[in-house]
Amino acid sequence: MDELTQISSYSTQQIDQKSQELKELSFQIWSHPETCYNETHAHEVLTSFLEKEGFVVERNFIHQTGFRATFGTNNGVNVCVICEYDALPEIGHACGHNLIAECGVAAGIAIKAALEKAPNKHGKVTILGTPAEEGGGGKLKMIEAGVFDEIHVALMAHPCPHNIPRPPLLAKQEVQITFTGKPAHAAAFPWQGVNALDAAVMCYQAISLMRQQFKPTWRVHGIFTNGGVKPSIIPDKAELQYYLRAPTVLELEELKSKFEGCVQGSALLAGCQASYKYDTGYLDLVTNKHLASLYEQHATAQGLVFTTDKSVEQNESASGDIGNVSQVIPTIQPGYSIHTSDSNHTRGFREAAGSDRAHLATLTQAKILALTALDLIFDDNDKTLQAIQEEFKATFGSR
Ligand SMILES: [Zn+2]
Ligand SMILES: [Zn+2]
Structure with missing residues (x-):
C-alpha cells in the first residue's frame, strides 16, 4: 500500500468513527431551521464542534452567521470545503442544507486527519461556513472580501433526488x-x-x-x-x-x-x-471538469452510481451562489441522492433530509470530497492542480 492509499483509508475512517456526533450535528441544525442570515444556532453548533476538533475557528466571519475554520500550513494546496446551513421559510430544511453542513465538517475532519498523519506534507483545509444561500447570497460578500483569493479549489456537495456529479445550475x-x-x-x-x-x-x-x-x-x-x-x-x-x-x-x-x-x-x-x-x-455553475473527474473516480470507487437519465441533466436545474464561487476559483458542486423521490423545497424532502439514510449518504459524500482533496494535497509535483488551474484559465482567462 503506498502512502496516499494508507492515509486515504485512515482519513475516511475518521468520518466513520465520528458518525454519531456528525449525525447529531446535522440533526441539531435540521431540527432548528433558521432562514437567511438568522442562522445563529447553526453557527454556534458548527463553530463549537470545529473548535473541539482542533481547527482554528473564526466566528462571525464576514457575516454575523458566517465562519471560517482552518487547519494546516500556507505553503501547500489550500482546499476549501463549503458548508451551507440556512433553511426555507415555513418548510424548514427542505433543501437539506443541514446535510451540506455535515458534509463540509466531515470532509474537513478527514482532510485534517490526513495532514496530521503526514506532517511532512504541506497543505491546508478551509471549512467555510456560508449563510443565506436561499436568496441572501452569503457567498457573494465573501467573494468581494477576497476570501477565495488564498484558496485553490472549492468543494461542496448538495443533496437532491439523484446522483449527478456535474449538475446544471442556472x-x-x-x-x-x-x-x-x-x-x-x-x-x-x-x-x-x-x-x-x-x-x-x-x-x-x-x-x-x-x-x-x-x-x-x-x-x-x-x-x-x-x-x-x-x-x-x-x-x-x-x-x-x-x-x-x-x-x-x-x-x-x-x-x-x-x-x-x-x-x-x-x-x-x-x-x-x-x-x-x-x-x-x-451566476451559473461552471463545473471544473478535471476536478469533477477526480470526484467521479472516488465516487465510483465508493459505490455511487450516477444517473444516466439525460433528462435529469438537461431539465432538473436550480441555482446557487456556489455558481459565483465557481467563476472565481475551480469548483465542483455535485448533487447526491438522499434516497427520496420528493424534490428539494418540499416537505417530503425535508423529512428525507432528517433521515438516517440521508446521513449515511452524506458521510459517503464527505469521504469522496476528502479523497478528492487529498489527491491535490498529496500530489508532490502539483500536476493535478496545474491541470485544474489551466482549465480554469482557459475558461475565464487569468484573474
Ligand atoms: Zn434550495
Ligand atoms: Zn440548496
Whole structure:
C-alpha cells in the first residue's frame, strides 16, 4: 500500500468513527431551521464542534452567521470545503442544507486527519461556513472580501433526488416589481381609481403567455407578495416577486429584456406606474471538469452510481451562489441522492433530509470530497492542480 492509499483509508475512517456526533450535528441544525442570515444556532453548533476538533475557528466571519475554520500550513494546496446551513421559510430544511453542513465538517475532519498523519506534507483545509444561500447570497460578500483569493479549489456537495456529479445550475436574478395606481372606494367611486392589482395580474399572465417563446432551459417563476388590503379599496399598490433563470448570464440578459417588456406593457394597459428592482443575482455553475473527474473516480470507487437519465441533466436545474464561487476559483458542486423521490423545497424532502439514510449518504459524500482533496494535497509535483488551474484559465482567462 503506498502512502496516499494508507492515509486515504485512515482519513475516511475518521468520518466513520465520528458518525454519531456528525449525525447529531446535522440533526441539531435540521431540527432548528433558521432562514437567511438568522442562522445563529447553526453557527454556534458548527463553530463549537470545529473548535473541539482542533481547527482554528473564526466566528462571525464576514457575516454575523458566517465562519471560517482552518487547519494546516500556507505553503501547500489550500482546499476549501463549503458548508451551507440556512433553511426555507415555513418548510424548514427542505433543501437539506443541514446535510451540506455535515458534509463540509466531515470532509474537513478527514482532510485534517490526513495532514496530521503526514506532517511532512504541506497543505491546508478551509471549512467555510456560508449563510443565506436561499436568496441572501452569503457567498457573494465573501467573494468581494477576497476570501477565495488564498484558496485553490472549492468543494461542496448538495443533496437532491439523484446522483449527478456535474449538475446544471442556472444563472439567477431575483426581481421585485411594484405597480402603483390610485386608491378609490371600490363600490361608490371605482371610476376614480387606478387598479394596481390589475396591472400585476396582467403582468403575471403576460409572462405566462410569453413562455412559448422562452427557451426550454429558462425558468421563470413568481408570486404575488401584495395584492391590496381590502376588496372595498381599489388597490393602489401591488407587488410581485420573480426569479428569472437561464443557463448563462448572456441568456439571462435576453430573458430580462422580455420580462421588462411584460412589466411595462401591463402598467401601460392599467394606467399604472411600474418599477422593478433587481436584487441578488447568482451566476451559473461552471463545473471544473478535471476536478469533477477526480470526484467521479472516488465516487465510483465508493459505490455511487450516477444517473444516466439525460433528462435529469438537461431539465432538473436550480441555482446557487456556489455558481459565483465557481467563476472565481475551480469548483465542483455535485448533487447526491438522499434516497427520496420528493424534490428539494418540499416537505417530503425535508423529512428525507432528517433521515438516517440521508446521513449515511452524506458521510459517503464527505469521504469522496476528502479523497478528492487529498489527491491535490498529496500530489508532490502539483500536476493535478496545474491541470485544474489551466482549465480554469482557459475558461475565464487569468484573474
Ligand atoms: Zn434550495
Ligand atoms: Zn440548496
